[in-house]
Amino acid sequence: MNKKELLNYRKKLFSDVASHKIPDRVPLCPFVETWALHYAGISIKDAFLNDNNLLFQAIKKYTDDVPVDAVASISNTVPFKMGMNYGGGIYTVNDDGVQIRGSHGKLMDGDELIELSKGAQEFFANKLAVRKFPLLDQSIEKNVDLIKKSIKDMKEWMNYNGEVIERIENELGVPTVIKATNYMPMDAVLDYLRDFVGISSDVRKRPEELYAACEELYNYMIEMFLDSNLPVDDKWLFSPLHYPTYMRPKDFEKLYFPFMKKYIEEFSVKRGNTLHFFMENNWMPYLDILQDLPEGAKVIGLFETGNAKEIKEKLKGRMIYHGGLKVTDLKFSKKEEIKDIVKKTFDELAPGGGFIYGTDYSMMNLNDGTPENFIEAMSFAKEYGKY
Amino acid sequence: MDYNLMEAFEKVVNDLVEDGMTQEQAEGIMKKVIWNLICRI
Numbered sequence: 206m207n208k209k210e211l212l213n214y215r216k217k218l219f220s221d222v223a224s225h226k227i228p229d230r231v232p233l234c235p236f237v238e239t240w241a242l243h244y245a246g247i248s249i250k251d252a253f254l255n256d257n258n259l260l261f262q263a264i265k266k267y268t269d270d271v272p273v274d275a276v277a278s279i280s281n282t283v284p285f286k287m288g289m290n291y292g293g294g295i296y297t298v299n300d301d302g303v304q305i306r307g308s309h310g311k312l313m314d315g316d317e318l319i320e321l322s323k324g325a326q327e328f329f330a331n332k333l334a335v336r337k338f339p340l341l342d343q344s345i346e347k348n349v350d351l352i353k354k355s356i357k358d359m360k361e362w363m364n365y366n367g368e369v370i371e372r373i374e375n376e377l378g379v380p381t382v383i384k385a386t387n388y389m390p391m392d393a394v395l396d397y398l399r400d401f402v403g404i405s406s407d408v409r410k411r412p413e414e415l416y417a418a419c420e421e422l423y424n425y426m427i428e429m430f431l432d433s434n435l436p437v438d439d440k441w442l443f444s445p446l447h448y449p450t451y452m453r454p455k456d457f458e459k460l461y462f463p464f465m466k467k468y469i470e471e472f473s474v475k476r477g478n479t480l481h482f483f484m485e486n487n488w489m490p491y492l493d494i495l496q497d498l499p500e501g502a503k504v505i506g507l508f509e510t511g512n513a514k515e516i517k518e519k520l521k522g523r524m525i526y527h528g529g530l531k532v533t534d535l536k537f538s539k540k541e542e543i544k545d546i547v548k549k550t551f552d553e554l555a556p557g558g559g560f561i562y563g564t565d566y567s568m569m570n571l572n573d574g575t576p577e578n579f580i581e582a583m584s585f586a587k588e589y590g591k592y
Numbered sequence: 593m594d595y596n597l598m599e600a601f602e603k604v605v606n607d608l609v610e611d612g613m614t615q616e617q618a619e620g621i622m623k624k625v626i627w628n629l630i631c632r633i
Contacts, residue, residue, distance in 0.1 A: 397631045
């Protein structure tokens with residue numbers, strides 16, 4: 206196959222599995238992030254900020270050596286240059302990776318949730334932006350210039366990444382499956398507004414106010430996404446689900462699940478997008494609640510832990526199981542043990558389709574998995590996963 | 593600050609519309625910048 210045929214073949218593997226059809230073979234999509242840059246010996250800072258050819262070369266080296274069917278994400282997910290113009294955001298990048306600067310997740314108090322619920326855009330701009338970035342305390346003319354610079358920075362960042370994705374597809378014949386990220390509203394509250402202690406207190410003490418704020422954030426997010434006019438294609442909309450497994454199931458059902466279900470109905474059932482949820486932590490206590498998700502929607506769940514077989518069987522028709530390869534096996538097992546590990550997983554999870562093979566955790570550093578074991582696992586999986 | 597930051601955003605929207613963008617497009621971009629300020633960077 207030439208690169209174009211290869212690209213189309215691989216895309217079809219994913220579109221088939223996401224549409225609940227049995228693909229030609231089990232698609233291989235390990236969740237590799239900055240591991241690829243470490244493996245290629247390329248500075249992450251240079252690849253993310255200065256020269257997008259370096260980012261392309263790192264992914265080329267990874268996909269040349271490890272037989273995968275897709276790059277999950279090119280990993281350059283933060284517009285750092287935009288943040289620098291505001292005196293630095295909550296993330297920094299250096300040669301080795303991306304770090305969060307201290308604890309910046311608590312930007313507002315619980316009693317402000319009511320104000321947030323009355324209008325996220327005004328509350329974000331008038332209250333939180335100024336609180337988060339003190340340099341905004343300047344003349345309106347200077348802030349107009351700064352905002353215009355932000356628009357330019359955002360466009361440049363999107364073009365920078367877009368060029369890499371295009372090259373990966375055209376020159377390597379490998380799809381990059383994640384198109385965009387949408388947060389579930391409660392995860393945005395957790396990560397950027399209230400932090401863990403704050404949101405946990407809100408769940409107990411002011412659940413109605415939290416829910417109302419999440420409704421407003423959800424509507425804001427949907428409007429923002431629809432305004433961007435991104436095409437519905439074979440690429441996925443990604444959402445990392447951070448907070449659910451820290452909630453009691455009855456709180457999850459009442460406060461979080463309604464937004465997850467509404468999101469699936471809006472984007473997958475109504476608009477045909479493929480949705481990819483990173484199901485962080487252990488979802489076993491929540492599987493019964495997930496039975497209420499719509500059947501036949503194009504929804505993929507990347508599961509970190511739990512009983513894979515039980516999850517796959519219980520969510521059959523509602524969520525495609527993505528995962529199965531433990532990074533601890535890539536890290537600690539002997540190379541000669543890898544084939545048996547892959548075989549056991551495939552014998553359990555591949556029958557009947559509904560399965561994408563990938564790592565349980567995202568791979569950030571080289572010690573998240575030895576290249577030898579990784580190549581062995583994917584090479585064997587490519588052969589053994591034929592239907 | 594003796595003004596609301598939304599006023600600066602509204603001025604930017606007006607400028608973008610004057611430069612040929614539709615009102616809807618300009619407001620969409622403003623929404624994205626505000627979201628990124630709080631929930632991304």
